Amino acid sequence: MKLPAPGRPLRYRLFLLAASGLLPLAIVAAVVLAYISGERAHDARATALLVSRALATAIDAELRATVSVLQSMSLVDELHGGELEEFHALGRRIAASQGWRAVVLADPQGKLLLSSAHALSAPAPDAVDPESMQKAIATRLPVVGTVTTGPRNNQAFAVRLPVLRDGQLRYVLSAVIPAEHILGVLLRQNVPGTSIVTVLDQKLTRVARSRQHTSPGPSPSLAALLATPEREGTGNTTTLEGMRSHTGFSRLQDWGWTVVTGISAEDADTGLYSVIGAVGAGLLASLALAAFVAWYFSRDVIEPIEALKAAAQALGRGEPVLVSRLDIAELQDVGAALKQAAVDRDLAARERETLLARATEALRQAEEAGRSKDEFLAMLGHELRNPLAPMATALHLMKRKGDPGTRLEREVMQRQVTHMQRLVDDLLDVSRITGKRLEMRMQPVRLADVVRHAAQSVQPVLGLRRFGVEVAPDAEDLWVSADEVRLGQVLTNLLGNAIKFTGPEGSIRLALRRAGTQAEVEVSDTGLGMAPEVLAHVFDLFYQAPQGTDRSRGGLGLGLAISRSLVEMHGGAVRATSPGEGQGSTFTITLPQVAPPQAFVESSAPAAPEGSHARVLLVDDNQDAADTAAALLQLSGYEVKVAYDPGVALTLLDQFVPQVAVLDIGLPGMSGYELAQRVRAHRNGARCHLVALTGYGTAADIAKAGEAGFAQHLVKPASPVDLLRAVQRGVGEAA
The missing domain is CATH 3.30.450.20 (PAS domain)
Structure with missing residues (x-):
């Protein structure tokens, strides 16, 4: 020191x-x-x-x-x-x-x-x-x-x-x-x-x-x-x-x-x-x-002062401090203090070296643990998502084919795949949020659309529960600045939580209303409710309310903590209320309103109905992913041409005029960006609506896709619903 x-x-x-x-x-x-x-x-x-x-x-x-x-x-x-x-x-x-x-x-x-x-x-x-x-x-x-x-x-x-x-x-x-x-x-x-x-x-x-x-x-x-x-x-x-x-x-x-x-x-x-x-x-x-x-x-006093100066410099360099007798008493006291400081310095240096060695080792271990955690979560997410995506698509295809003999087994598998996907997403999201690496793509979003989409996404798991969606008349055109995907994730988390703690005979309500300059979304249920001691910790990370040893409601205790973090990243707040155990719960989200974008025009183009035979070009070098996606689109009434190679895709264009082209970005020999430009340059692809399907999902990747001519951007693994919605939108805009 x-x-x-x-x-x-x-x-x-x-x-x-x-x-x-x-x-x-x-x-x-x-x-x-x-x-x-x-x-x-x-x-x-x-x-x-x-x-x-x-x-x-x-x-x-x-x-x-x-x-x-x-x-x-x-x-x-x-x-x-x-x-x-x-x-x-x-x-x-x-x-x-x-x-x-x-x-x-x-x-x-x-x-x-x-x-x-x-x-x-x-x-x-x-x-x-x-x-x-x-x-x-x-x-x-x-x-x-x-x-x-x-x-x-x-x-x-x-x-x-x-x-x-x-x-x-x-x-x-x-x-x-x-x-x-x-x-x-x-x-x-x-x-x-x-x-x-x-x-x-x-x-x-x-x-x-x-x-x-x-x-x-x-x-x-x-x-x-x-x-x-x-x-x-x-x-x-x-x-x-x-x-x-x-x-x-x-x-x-x-x-x-x-x-x-x-x-x-x-x-x-x-x-x-x-x-x-x-x-x-x-x-x-x-x-x-x-x-x-x-x-x-x-x-008259410069020489004693110079002697003390030399002693101070020796002290700073870590050398022995030698001070001869000085004629001024006050300066003599300073010299003695310098000698004592040298003794204290040597002692402190030894202690500092010991503490520094311990701190360095602790820091190394913490950094190694952090890197190991991030690498493990990244590997875990990658390894789990790869089999989950084709499983989800295959289940969707099985449902569309309508085999009544396997309905119960399909429903069990669908619930477990959805549950597994949610656990993986929660683990990765909480890691990104705590590490301040979660990327938000903010843009003006009409809140009523997000609310209705969230309501549709939970319909398959409602069972016998009564479910109502209420959008106040003056809230139809409420706009917020948000990442639409992350905001939908918040609502889905809250609705999933309500479904988990509400019995088959209960009811759940999702409401949107205007509150001054704020927009309020409320998720309420008639389920188990919460005691005050549970309510105080309901948004804590990894917290779960006390339950039986069977853990029938499962989970990692991450959903509500992630929801609160995401809402706060949107500049809003979320609160939970409950009259007590057995009396239901209410979660209320408040978000600041923004003005609607000037360029917004309500789209009235219809989606491609069943049997419309709209033409789709699908290009992906992963043959399993391409074939299952093509089967999904063909089952939905689309005429689909599949190519596993960009050169084959360009050859198909000589005889095929697609209305929508779904292109992978990481293709062999030619990137999806270059393929998009060559499709647009082809006489049969000039009016084609381009959809990017890629594992790259940062804001820079989305911007690069837009510059290459893509109108939509899907991140792998895209759900069957998202893929169908993207193709339907493309067909409508191409029309």
């Missing part, structure tokens, strides 16, 4: 005494200088914001003027009379007068009909910036596109106007404007030479900049400032030229462009440096005088 220093040198104390009179002055000077500097920086940022607002207004006016010209052109008789040759001539005249590159006319699908930059008889070129074209078609509102570089390295952007007649979209009329047009707007505003003004499009590509630079985008610090969703803002940035700037930005709300003004920090601080220099010089001179006074009065 390192001992504290015996004290500060006398020379230093004398220096502090002499310099202490300067401290208030230095503090005041520093505060004043910091205030002045901060005010100057604040004023510079405010000025930059005002300039950005003014320039944004000017550019917005310029763009709106362009829209007005296009609106005037959209009213001419030549356009609506179909006289494209006359309209082509008109477009050339207006483009020349306005300084535009071209006037472009497109049909309601975005296909170009004419361009004033090309002869009317020439083939129409492809649309530049198709994203803005599609946005104008979709919104039927004026749109300003992004900057695009032409074949001659010239930059331009499009202003597009949907042309409506009798409420129907007839054309999309566009003006292709050179980027230097916007630069001209900036230069007309007399921007100071020490400031830099930049106009950026929706993708932060430079439209115009008052000072030229080869980079087409903003500097990293400016990009970080613009990452805020606010319409306006200020901050400190570094320009592409390396100049520190006080920056303000303002966004054009209707167009998505951003105007940024950077004022040189050096110019803003002009005059401040001389004041700082003068104050600093005065303080340094005063400190020099204080140092001289300290040195002068410390000469």
